[in-house]
Amino acid sequence: MRRCPYCNVGIEGDLVKCPLCQSKLPGTGEESCYPKFEAQKKQSLYYKMQLAIVWGLLIVGAGLDFLVRLRIPGFPDLHWSLLSAMWLIGFEFGIMRQFKPGTGSAGKVTMMVLITIVMWCVTAYFFGLMKITLGLVVPVVLAATITANFVLALIDKNGNTMVYLITCLFMGIIPSIICYFVSDKMPLAWAICLMVSVILFAGAVIFKGRAVADEFQRRFHL
Numbered sequence: 001m002r003r004c005p006y007c008n009v010g011i012e013g014d015l016v017k018c019p020l021c022q023s024k025l026p027g028t029g030e031e032s033c034y035p036k037f038e039a040q041k042k043q044s045l046y047y048k049m050q051l052a053i054v055w056g057l058l059i060v061g062a063g064l065d066f067l068v069r070l071r072i073p074g075f076p077d078l079h080w081s082l083l084s085a086m087w088l089i090g091f092e093f094g095i096m097r098q099f100k101p102g103t104g105s106a107g108k109v110t111m112m113v114l115i116t117i118v119m120w121c122v123t124a125y126f127f128g129l130m131k132i133t134l135g136l137v138v139p140v141v142l143a144a145t146i147t148a149n150f151v152l153a154l155i156d157k158n159g160n161t162m163v164y165l166i167t168c169l170f171m172g173i174i175p176s177i178i179c180y181f182v183s184d185k186m187p188l189a190w191a192i193c194l195m196v197s198v199i200l201f202a203g204a205v206i207f208k209g210r211a212v213a214d215e216f217q218r219r220f221h222l
Contacts, residue, residue, distance in 0.1 A: 002027045050095065054088050061085065075127070083123055090115050106152045110167050113145045139176070139193035146172050146193075150200040153208055168204065172197025 001010045002025045004018040017024055058081075064070040065081035072080050094112045117138055124133040149167050176194035180186040186194070 047095065051092065054092050058085050058088055078126055083126065086119055086122065090119050106149050106156075106167065109145065109148060109152075110171070113141060114171075117141060135187050136189050139187070139189040142171050142175065143193040143196045146197055146200055150204055153204050168197050168201040173201070 001012055003010050004021065004023060004025060006023050007018055007020045009018075009020065011018060011025055015025065061081040061084045065079055072078060093115065094108075097108050097111060120137065121130070121133055124130050124137075146168050172193050176186065176190045176197065179190045
């Protein structure tokens with residue numbers, strides 16, 4: 001065991017510096033006393049590699065767009081590098097969410113879907129595809145997300161059912177009703193999304209009703 005000459009405490013393991021005063025320890029180190037987390041090191045390396053690639057793409061895209069003035073055919077005034085930067089940043093946020101502890105699968109899926117919908121709507125606006133996006137793409141994606149969350153609600157073992165039910169309510173029923181009152185009619189895709197939302201919401205309550213009540217008591221101290 002090595003001793004720090006300043007703190008006068010014994011230091012086990014293979015540390016190079018004293019954990020108290022950060023002074024260099026004399027002598028030869030011993031075998032490490034702490035486990036090495038090789039999996040976390042690999043994840044950190046992969047994350048840094050993809051982060052470097054994302055930054056490289058951002059810089060190259062901005063250079064081609066603003067310096068070389070490379071344009072998409074048919075859209076001479078569109079700065080496509082800003083749209084690509086938005087998608088790359090959204091992708092980076094999704095990667096960060098995957099490494100964030102304490103976030104369930106439904107939360108990650110729901111957040112990424114909402115971010116993707118927003119980015120797709122922005123992109124569709126500049127390319128003139130808003131009508132098909134709002135009338136078809138968005139309700140189909142929401143219905144698929146609600147279905148995925150319903151499946152996760154059935155197989156969830158940690159008592160986090162309420163988040164799935166709230167997701168079904170806000171992502172399916174409410175947008176469909178707003179669409180109906182805004183346009184005085186409901187497109188077929190939104191009608192299907194509404195029906196899927198109501199059916200799966202009722203199914204989640206039927207199959208996980210007891211878990212929902214317990215979770216409300218636990219979260220709101222009822």
